[in-house]
Amino acid sequence: MNNKILNITNLSKSFGAFKVTDEISIDLKFNEIHALIGPNGAGKSTLIKQIVGTVKHDMGSIILDQEDITDLNDVERAKIGISRTFQVSSIIPKFTALENIVLSLLERSQKTFQLFKSLNSNSKLFSEAKEILLQIELEDRRKVIASELSHGERRKLEVGLALAMKPKVFLFDEPMAGLDETGTKMMINLFQRIKLNSPILLIEHDMDAVFALADRVSVIVYGKIVASGTVKEIKANPIVHDVYLGYEIT
Amino acid sequence: MIKERFFNKWVFLLLLSIPAIGIIFNEPYYITLATKVIILGIAGVGLNLALGYGGLISFGHAAFFGIGGYVAAIMSYHALNEELLFEIPLAISGSSEMLIIWPLAIVISAFFSLLIGLLSLRTSGVYFIMITLAFAQMLYYFSISWPSYGGEDGLSMHMRNTLPFINTMNPLNFFLICLAWFFIAIFITSKLINSPYGMALQATKQNEERVKSVGIETFKVKLIVFVFSGAITGLAGSLYADLNRFVSPSMLNWHTSGEIMVFVILGGIARLYGPLLGASFFIILEQTLGLYTENWQFWLGLILILEIIFARSGIMGLFDKKNKL
Structure with missing residues (x-):
């Protein structure tokens, strides 16, 4: 049985000569939080925009719950079960x-x-x-x-x-940015509860929150996924340390 | 601070007092003037739906106002001359019955607003303003070059269209008819803006990207309000034609679009009775300053500038400061 609710294959987007996302393949399984981390400008938010349909892709495909949604527009994707938050609050x-x-x-x-x-x-x-x-x-x-x-x-x-x-998947773009400790704890508890109904693709810079929440982590740098695995694997990955984390994790 | 609803009652009572003064002093002109205010108020209520609640800055509402007017005049013209309006595919004759003309004016204006909306709502901002203006100007030049119905000279109506059991030529009767339509327009607007759809509409005005992200088709939301808006303005046009017993291309001109917009801005954008107040103020200025100078609109411009700088919520906003959309 296919346990992936969201499956993205070779998604690419260029603005002129600049490749913002470069053949990104990533998936989201039922009941999980998959965190996407990387330095600013790595292409995380553009990837979210491509998944929700506000930025057109150059190539690649997006399958949601075994349905190809690559050619649907943003409203149709929202209706079908993709729910998002914005990097800058949009209310x-x-x-x-x-x-x-x-x-x-x-x-x-x-x-x-x-x-x-x-x-x-x-x-x-x-x-x-x-x-x-x-x-x-x-x-x-x-x-x-x-x-x-x-x-x-x-x-x-x-x-x-x-x-x-009540979507099929959540795409959260830095939901904890600017939250105090209590707010962050509340969000962590909330995300752990809601992932059981709808999995979460999470972009977040708060590494403590990411490591507390994520079942899997993917690291994106210059529009490419450079590493993917469990929190333990990512913490142990020297490439991730070099390109993003830049410090020893204990 | 006076609440908007309380203020609306006073505006309405003041307006009712004008025909009363007209009757007491045997000055039917005042009744006609009040009727004109009401009709222009209806046109403003129509535009306010799109502009005030939907954020759609249409500079082409004269198109719907003129279409409504020409529907009334053309139907009346054919009824008087006993000529068929169409022979193919159906033989349709004219009519001077308001009960036929009103729905026809509403439906045809709605149809044109649907067509114009389908094309123009794909744009936004200044492009939307320009495309709506362009459509209205197209219709304006079409009316000028349509000799069958008077062309540039316009089309006179032999007499006001009729309503069963009511003498529509009586100024007070016609005032009351227009007043009834004004309340129907207000009722429809109020129902729309307080419905779930109204919530989606007002949210779209504020943050369309967010509304789309929750799965709401904002194009459809905007198209619906544009059609309602055009239909109400078209109805106002048909009443205006009956009031003057005359239509001309000037009804379709961009000046008319600008004037309807001025009613809305003067009275207060997204205020239910704002357009009526704006139209009243406009006519008062025209009637008072117009006695002293032909260029009274210079002063109107000055007032508009002051309002935009110091009182963006319009006259209504001066009395009720509540947070408006």
């Missing part, structure tokens, strides 16, 4: 935290194109949104306008938006 600034989550629930509950029914009459949507806010520990901030949330709260809200979609 609906003038909506409250609760409304942001409700927005994310609309498509899954097939209510986006209800033109004349009052939104407030959809009490199920709001109660489900509150449950998600509870999970990301923002329930008491539900009525706050999103632009007034702190940086860390916005990162959590982004994860909440992704959770609300």
